Amino acid sequence: MGSVPGEGAKPRIKVLVVDDSALMRHVLSEILNSDPDIEVVGVASDPYIARDKIKLLNPDVLTLDVEMPKMDGLQFLRNLMRLRPMPVVMVSSLTQKNASVTLEALELGAVDFVSKPEIDIASKLKDYAEDIIEKVKVARYATVNKLAPSTEVRCNETFISPAGNTNISSNLHFKTTDQIIAIGASTGGTEAIREVLERLPIDTPGTVIVQHIPGMFSGPFAERMNKCSAMTVCEAQDGERVLHGHAYIAPGDFHLSLRRDGARYYCVLSDHDPVNRHRPSVDVLFHSVAKYVGKNAVGVILTGMGKDGAEGLKAMHEAGASTVVQDEASSVVWGMPGAAVAVGAVDEVLPIAKIAARIVSLYEEKRP
Template identity: 50%
Template sequence: MAKIRVVVVDDSALIRSLLKEVIDTAGDMVCVATAPDPLIAREYIRELNPDVITLDVEMPKMDGLDFLARLMRLKPTPVLMISSLTEQGSEVALRALELGAVDFIAKPKMNIASKIDEYTDEIREKIRMASKAKVRSLIHDPISPSHTADAVLAKSSRPLLKSEKIIIVGSSTGGTEALKEFLMPMPPDAPAIMIAQHMPESFTKSFANRLNSLCRISVKEAEHGERVLPGHAYIAPGHSHLILGVSGANYVCELSQASPVNRHRPSVDVLFRSAANVAGRNAVGVILTGMGKDGAQGMLEMHQAGSHNFAQDEASCVVFGMPKEAIAVGGVHDIVPLKDMSQRVLAWIAANSSRALRI
């Protein structure tokens, strides 16, 4: 099998050396070139046609985001951003994803040479994922058997007796743009939406704020104990599992810092299982682009509890891992292109609810 060919672009000689070692010792990938700035990288990319590019943001001669934008216009290539992205820089990371980067990794803030081992598996796994991702033109550690949704939330067969519909969404790689496309058409009186997106905790608030500025519904980072209201979307904070709970006759957001499930916190499986437990047939499940299998078992439990579930189709996914797994276990009713997802979900709710939506 051919190795994944990677070009590393970073102005730090130390980072270039460390990343090259991480890549070259993986066995299934090789660093074919390193470049200290985008202008030199451009020549290597033309000559070598790599499978994946790792890219820093702050570099001499040309900003990493400017280079990314030009690359995606002229030669779309899977790009993994590896940068010193802090909470203040989360807007930069979100902009990189908007421009077409597949994913990002934040460098450790201090002592990177001693901490790189902690990032080795993540870097390799994301390079593998990026090599299989579908990029658009601009116009691992094994999963512990005990780390399942059972460790966070027990199964239940007694959902709350309500008629109010609620939309439950899970996503990962490629999900920031997919969620934007899904949420922007939602009308102000749409059912409440709860979202688990795999994302670092310093990014989720900025992401929610950005979506809130673009959408007709209100979008926010979920808070523990707050009531879940129609016309609102609640995004799991990056430090906690998001759980659909109940208080009296109302749905509420609950947050848990229990162990990661499927290596993730927030986990889609945990959110989906809570919807199966609490909402049953009043839940509508949506699983979007993402790597891995998080959400598959939870979506099956939603299906078994009576919910109607949608999965993004392969052609419109950046990575078809999560939808594919949910389809494979039998948890999905409808497979839908991303561009049609919001309308299909709303149409199903309108046909199966006494509540008329102003679409």
């Protein structure tokens, strides 16, 4: 006997598309409506229309253009996250200015972002249809927290080290690291990485990081993290020596791995095929850390969708490294950490607020 239509069916994800471009509203709606699990319930050309339609239509997910008329996307997002927090996927052009604004949006609570091409939007955006649909689906079930009224973007001011640390910083500038901290993240990871880096001390061992991010965004992201951290944070360069007190973020569109030469570790960048659909891939980094660093490493997977990093973290674990992942409650998406737990790669599962302190205690235990 056939089931009654709609009986037991999973509700479709209701999406409101907010963009000042009529073409973008049309193309995004067409892409999202092509998936049977998604329904675009409305569109809005500016934040004021969006505000009214949110009240009327009660969407599950909002797609929001970074650059909006009447009220910029950031201010609208700030108001939204204070008054009516909901999953938001930002839509951003691949420009240096918009990269910085998008990173601020993620800090304010946006779940993720999609990049729109500068030319031939209608055809080129459809090349990313699968990615856009997946991000909206993930956003629907992401953890979204209310923004406190006093919250401001945290990384606008340069980090000022505590008094007395000048000599430590100077001594670390060329000091080779004998341990490695390796961190991987995806959806929600820009903020999770910030929470870890801003709590790590200036004398942390060399740290290598893969965040799934486009090429135009990785440089501004590294600059932003450098302002938040006592460590020196930069975008990794091919052949660069990994130093104590420094963190190296994989450039978008390049895999980051390590090689060893005697007692020194070096960054290696490559444009080989994506792994787990990603370049940079966390697995590529972690497998190299397992091979060249072994028990002298600490591996960490933070929030993110998919399973990238799970097998690499398992290889690190089997090589004697300490392994930690972010817990489900504090993750925006518990895909990558959960996958690592499922394959038996993890020593500890911790909330994001405790991960930096645990990293410190683990590398302290490993010091001779």
